[in-house]
Amino acid sequence: xxxxxxxxxxxxxxxxxxxxxxxxxxxxxxxxxxxxxxxxxxxxxxxxxxxxxxxxxxxxxxxxxxxxxxxxxxxxxxxxxxxxxxxxxxxxxxxxxxxxxxxxxxxxxxxxxxxxxxxxxxxxxxxxxxxxxxxxxxxxxxxxxxxxxxxxxxxxxxxxxxxxxxxxxxxxxxxxxxxxxxxxxxxxxxxxxxxxxxxxxxxxxxxxxxxxxxxxxxxxxxxxxxxxxxxxxxxxxxxxxxxxxxxxxxxxxxxxxxxxxxxxxxxxxxxxxxxxxxxxxxxxxxxxxxxxxxxxxxxxxxxxxxxxxxxxxxxxxxxxxxxxxxxxxxxxxxxxxxxxxxxxxxxxxxxxxxxxxxxxxxxxxxxxxxxxxxx
Amino acid sequence: xxxxxxxxxxxxxxxxxxxxxxxxxxxxxxxxxxxxxxxxxxxxxxxxxxxxxxxxxxxxxxxxxxxxxxxxxxxxxxxxxxxxxxxxxxxxxxxxxxxxxxxxxxxxxxxxxxxxxxxxxxxxxxxxxxxxxxxxxxxxxxxxxxxxxxxxxxxxxxxxxxxxxxxxxxxxxxxxxxxxxxxxxxxxxxxxxxxxxxxxxxxxxxxxxxxxxxxxxxxxxxxxxxxxxxxxxxxxxxxxxxxxxxxxxxxxxxxxxxxxxxxxxxxxxxxxxxxxxxxxxxxxxxxxxxxxxxxxxxxxxxxxxxxxxxxxxxxxxxxxxxxxxxxxxxxxxxxxxxxxxxxxxxxxxxxxxxxxxx
Numbered sequence: 001x002x003x004x005x006x007x008x009x010x011x012x013x014x015x016x017x018x019x020x021x022x023x024x025x026x027x028x029x030x031x032x033x034x035x036x037x038x039x040x041x042x043x044x045x046x047x048x049x050x051x052x053x054x055x056x057x058x059x060x061x062x063x064x065x066x067x068x069x070x071x072x073x074x075x076x077x078x079x080x081x082x083x084x085x086x087x088x089x090x091x092x093x094x095x096x097x098x099x100x101x102x103x104x105x106x107x108x109x110x111x112x113x114x115x116x117x118x119x120x121x122x123x124x125x126x127x128x129x130x131x132x133x134x135x136x137x138x139x140x141x142x143x144x145x146x147x148x149x150x151x152x153x154x155x156x157x158x159x160x161x162x163x164x165x166x167x168x169x170x171x172x173x174x175x176x177x178x179x180x181x182x183x184x185x186x187x188x189x190x191x192x193x194x195x196x197x198x199x200x201x202x203x204x205x206x207x208x209x210x211x212x213x214x215x216x217x218x219x220x221x222x223x224x225x226x227x228x229x230x231x232x233x234x235x236x237x238x239x240x241x242x243x244x245x246x247x248x249x250x251x252x253x254x255x256x257x258x259x260x261x262x263x264x265x266x267x268x269x270x271x272x273x274x275x276x277x278x279x280x281x282x283x284x285x286x287x288x289x290x291x292x293x294x295x296x297x298x299x300x301x302x303x304x305x306x307x308x309x310x311x312x313x314x315x316x317x318x319x320x321x322x323x324x325x326x327x328x329x330x331x332x333x334x335x336x337x338x339x340x341x342x343x344x345x346x347x348x349x350x351x352x353x354x355x356x357x358x359x360x361x362x363x364x365x366x367x368x369x370x371x372x373x374x375x
Numbered sequence: 376x377x378x379x380x381x382x383x384x385x386x387x388x389x390x391x392x393x394x395x396x397x398x399x400x401x402x403x404x405x406x407x408x409x410x411x412x413x414x415x416x417x418x419x420x421x422x423x424x425x426x427x428x429x430x431x432x433x434x435x436x437x438x439x440x441x442x443x444x445x446x447x448x449x450x451x452x453x454x455x456x457x458x459x460x461x462x463x464x465x466x467x468x469x470x471x472x473x474x475x476x477x478x479x480x481x482x483x484x485x486x487x488x489x490x491x492x493x494x495x496x497x498x499x500x501x502x503x504x505x506x507x508x509x510x511x512x513x514x515x516x517x518x519x520x521x522x523x524x525x526x527x528x529x530x531x532x533x534x535x536x537x538x539x540x541x542x543x544x545x546x547x548x549x550x551x552x553x554x555x556x557x558x559x560x561x562x563x564x565x566x567x568x569x570x571x572x573x574x575x576x577x578x579x580x581x582x583x584x585x586x587x588x589x590x591x592x593x594x595x596x597x598x599x600x601x602x603x604x605x606x607x608x609x610x611x612x613x614x615x616x617x618x619x620x621x622x623x624x625x626x627x628x629x630x631x632x633x634x635x636x637x638x639x640x641x642x643x644x645x646x647x648x649x650x651x652x653x654x655x656x657x658x659x660x661x662x663x664x665x666x667x668x669x670x671x672x673x674x675x676x677x678x679x680x681x682x683x684x685x686x687x688x689x690x691x692x693x694x695x696x697x698x699x700x701x702x703x704x705x706x707x708x709x710x711x712x713x714x715x716x717x718x719x720x721x722x723x724x725x726x727x728x729x730x731x732x733x
Contacts, residue, residue, distance in 0.1 A: 001651055010716035047717020096405075096725075109401040118583060224715045329380055335387035340725040341411045342398055351658075361719040364708065365384055372636055372702050372710060373718055 007223030008046065016228040017051040023235040030056045031187060032234055033324050035177060036194035037064030037352025038222050044361035046224040056231065059324035060354035062176045062280065063194050065141040066093045067322060067346040067353045070276045071310035073169055074099030077138050080167060080303050081112040087130065088114045088167075089123040090138040093350045098343055100310040120152035120166075127156070127164035136299045139168045144196040146170040146288060147261040150268035153290065153297050167299040168289050170269065173197050174205050175286035176277065181213045185325050190234040192227065193219035195249045200265075202257025206245045214243055221249035268294050278346050279312060279319025318345035321354055328355040335359055388706075395419045409620030409665075410724030433628075434553060435615060436480035438546065447482035449473060450541035458501065458535050460579040462571075462591030465538055466505035468667060470512035470520075471595050472618065473542040478600045479614035479670050481552035482544030487513065488522035490539040495530040505536060516595035518542065548604065554613035554625075555632035557673040559703035561612060563629070563637060564672045564682060566599060566692045567592065568645040569622050570664035574653050585656065587649045594668035599691045603672065606685030610678020615671050623662035623721045625671045626699070626709045636706050639699035639721065642714045662711075663724050673701065 024030065034040060040060045043049060049058065062068060074097055081088035081104070088104075095104045095116060108114040113133075117123050120137050127135035139149040149166060156164045173194055180186055193206055198219045206217050216237040220230035230248040237244060247253055268291060275287030290298040299305075312318065315333045320326035328334055328347065338344040340356050347353040351360070395415040397406075405412040422431060429437040436449035453469040470487065477484040489509065493502065513520050520540075571592040578587050596616060604611060615625045622644070626637045646654075646661045654661045668691060674682045679697060686692030702710075709721040 001648060001655065004655060005714075008715045010714070013716055044719060046713045046715040047711075047719040048715070050717040105403040105405065106399065106401070109399070109403045122582070224717075329383045334383065336390045339390070341415070359387075360722050360725075363384065363387060363722075364706070364710065364720050365381060368704060368706070369710065369718060372638060372704050373712065375702060 004223070007221070007225045009225065012225055013051055013228060016225065016232055020051075020056065020228065020232050020235060021053045023232065023239050024053055024055050028055060030189045030235065030238070031059055032056070032190050032192060032231065033059040033061045033180070033188050034192040034220070034227070035061040035063045035173065036192075036197070037067065037350065037354075038196065039192055039220060039227060040064070040354050040357050041352045042222050042224055042227060044357040047361075048224050048227060051228060052231070059188065060321070060328075061324060062180065062277075062322040063142065063173060063197070064347070064350050064352040064354070065145065065171075066097055066350035067318065068171060068176070068277045068280070069094070069097060069140060069169060069346060070278045071099050071312065072276065072308055074103070075101065075310060076305040076307060077167055078102070078104065078107045078112065079306055080136055080299060081107055081114050083134070083303065086113065086134045086136055087126060088112065088136050088138060089117045089126060090114060091118075091140065092116045093352075094138060094140060096343065097346055097349050120149050121155075124152055124156060124161065124164060127161050131163060133163060134302075135164050137164070137166050139166050139170055142171055142173050142194070142197050143200040143265070146269060147200060147258075147265055150264045153268050153294050154264070156297055157294060165297045165299040165302050166290065168269070170288040171275065171277070172271075172286055172288065173201075175283045176280065177209065179280055179283055180323050181209065181215070183323050183325070186323060188215060188324070189238065190215050191217040192230050192234070193217045193245075195219060195221050195226075195253060198247075198249065198253045198257065200258050200261045203245050203247050203253065203255050210243045210245050216243045217245050219245075219247045219249050219253055221252065267291065276309060279316075279322045281319075313344050316345040318347045321345075321347050328358040331355070335363070405725070408724065409624055412725070414723065432553070434480060435476040436482060436544065438480065438551060445546035447477050447480045447544040447546055448542070449476040449480070450539065451476060452537065452539040454534065454537050455576060456534055457576075457579055458505065460576050460591055461589060462575060463593040463667075464505055464508050465536060466508035467512035468593050469538040469540045470509050470516065470518070471593050471667060473540040474516040474518055474595045474597060475616040475668070475670070477542050477544035478596045479616045480544070480546070481548050481600075481604065481614070482546045484516060484518045484542055484544040484597060487518050487520045487540050487542045489520050490524045491526070492533050492537040493525060493527045494533040494535050495527060497535050502536065512595065516597050548608065552611060552613045553632070554615055554629040554673055556612040557629055557633035557635060557701045558612070558675075559635060559701050560676050561673050561701040562676055562679040562697050563626070563639070563699040563701065564674055564679070564686065564695060565617070565622060565644065565698050566596075566670045566672070566686050566695045567668070568647045568650065568694050569617065569666055569669060570646060570650045570654065570661035572667040573621065573665035574650045574661075577657075578653060583657070585653060587653050589649050589653070592666055592668040594691055596668060596670055596691065599670070599686065599689045602685045602689050603682055607674060607678040607682035610675035610682065612673040612675065614673075617666045617669050617671050619665050620724060621661070621663040621665055622671060623660070623709065624723060626721065627723050629671075629673060629701075630707045630709055633701070634705050634707060636702040636704040637699055637709045638702050638712065639709060640712045643696055643698045645694045645696050662721060
């Protein structure tokens with residue numbers, strides 16, 4: 001398949017792997033965090049770690065939109081969905097995320113009208129088709145998906161669609177990266193920067209990571225060769241004593257981002273003073289809500305939501321996994337009490353969650369794997 | 376590889392093998408998706424209540440012996456939406472699905488029953504068209520629909536038309552087939568490109584604003600199975616038709632039934648360009664997408680060439696391929712050598728295939 005197979009070429013992967021191995025200083029251990037859940041998924045889906053030397057360790061970061069949603073927000077959304085006039089719309093990944101009292105899937109089975117959509121514009125279509133109902137879009141995601149929410153709200157305003165609103169849970173990536181850098185138990189050698197977020201925000205916002213924290217960052221694409229290439233670029237920086245922000249994904253990411261998208265964002269969405277992140281706690285200026293101008297489309301203003309903070313289950317260590325402090329399998333409930341069928345934590349839900357990716361794709365004894373594939 | 380990781384993996388393995396339990400208070404859509412939740416529901420609720428050796432084998436069709444006759448018996452319900460889609464409709468699907476469950480059990484399909492749950496308001500022309508295509512499919516497969524039932528329910532209680540078919544076949548071969556008979560060294564074959572049906576229906580539903588030139592592969596496998604067994608019958612351990620849950624689910628069932636590991640080469644799995652493209656866009660792995668006219672066969676290595684040649688000679692099998700092998704490792708998992716050259720496991724699906732969002 002064109003534009004796909006070129007980036008999954010095994011021969012080029014072997015060449016890159018050899019270069020990566022050659023760059024590694026003997027006796028040194030390298031720990032890189034891939035910020036984005038999309039990277040985590042690619043790494044496991046293609047078995048990319050098979051190409052990396054033992055000394056290069058990939059740590060999975062917080063950039064999984066579903067993983068960072070706290071339980072209280074799920075409960076709030078379900079409270080809205082239980083109103084008889086409401087159709088709650090959501091991306092498929094949200095359906096199984098556990099709240100304090102079950103998931104969207106459970107709420108749906110108990111009678112709430114919750115529907116899966118592929119785009120916020122599908123939610124708008126539903127609102128047009130059901131003028132007698134209140135259609136609410138559960139907006140989640142980083143700067144990648146926020147512009148499409150903003151465009152949708154603008155369109156709803158232009159059409160005067162009074163029965164449409166957004167339950168806004170958009171978050172921003174920079175404060176999350178900063179929280180990880182400030183975490184005392186984290187020792188990283190560099191970052192694979194989020195590719196799709198960067199198409200919107202560009203590469204400049206990462207500059208502080210190199211300048212103040214002394215860590216290199218390479219904005220990386222989502223195909224497996226992109227990731228190997230980005231790891232090679234990080235190692236090259238370390239080898240040459242550089243510490244910079246570089247853009248591997250230049251075929252998609254302009255250095256300055258997408259100014260039109262940023263303008264639209266600024267018109268429709270603004271920073272909240274603080275927002276709770278699953279496992280990471282409250283982070284200042286880390287999430288978005290609708291601006292005054294579009295307040296009429298804010299589901300939090302239209303419907304009374306409980307807004308109760310629900311503590312994560314004691315056994316859940318999603319926070320440590322999101323910060324990269326724990327490997328998924330180091331969590332006490334990984335794979336036993338917490339599985340993709342019966343997730344306790346969010347990291348086990350989304351296909352981009354580190355725990356789900358590891359459980360679904362990587363759960364095999366390494367030694368046995370080598371024996372089996374050699375036969 | 377740390378000792379700690381080994382311990383974790385062993386713990387997970389024990390959990391997986393523990394007796395399944397439905398934890399939910401109510402059924403969710405995941406219980407119908409053919410993945411883990413379906414498996415749990417079947418084992419914890421139905422096997423618990425019905426408990427008998429014929430059912431417990433959990434094959435596509437139950438192998439029966441009655442009055443000296445070796446029979447196969449199966450049933451399936453059809454709730455596809457939309458009722459009509461490129462390449463077929465709910466009618467031929469309902470016939471072919473049950474015919475194929477019998478055929479892959481190594482039986483010659485003979486008689487079918489059909490039960491209809493019809494919604495008030497369904498256009499008679501639609502029903503006539505559905506039933507006509509059932510008749511045509513039955514003739515093509517060499518079966519007769521000999522019993523039936525109709526119920527009409529008030530508007531809103533059924534989405535137009537649901538059909539349940541059951542089928543009886545005769546097991547003409549003296550020996551039993553079953554994927555639990557898979558042995559280390561056996562090869563795994565698939566009879567053609569995968570995912571055509573599921574992707575066609577997903578696109579035909581129109582929710583995706585996606586256009587693609589796709590057609591369902593719904594077809595009776597009777598003739599293909601005949602040719603396969605004539606050419607390599609001795610070497611065929613077992614067959615499955617890869618419907619809900621796709622080839623990935625079948626491979627997991629093989630691994631579990633035979634207590635082995637199935638090793639699959641992703642680049643050997645035939646997938647049409649249109650299906651692969653649509654799946655890529657939606658973030659769905661074609662391995663999990665339903666087929667309605669494809670079988671997966673486990674064949675002894677010395678018979679694999681003959682089996683493949685027989686499949687290739689049949690119009691439904693011209694793109695058949697060897698996609699993997701049976702490994703003695705008792706992990707009961709499916710390992711995929713990816714096109715990219717890495718390795719990962721292919722697990723049963725959790726819930727419906729959900730597109731990724733960023």
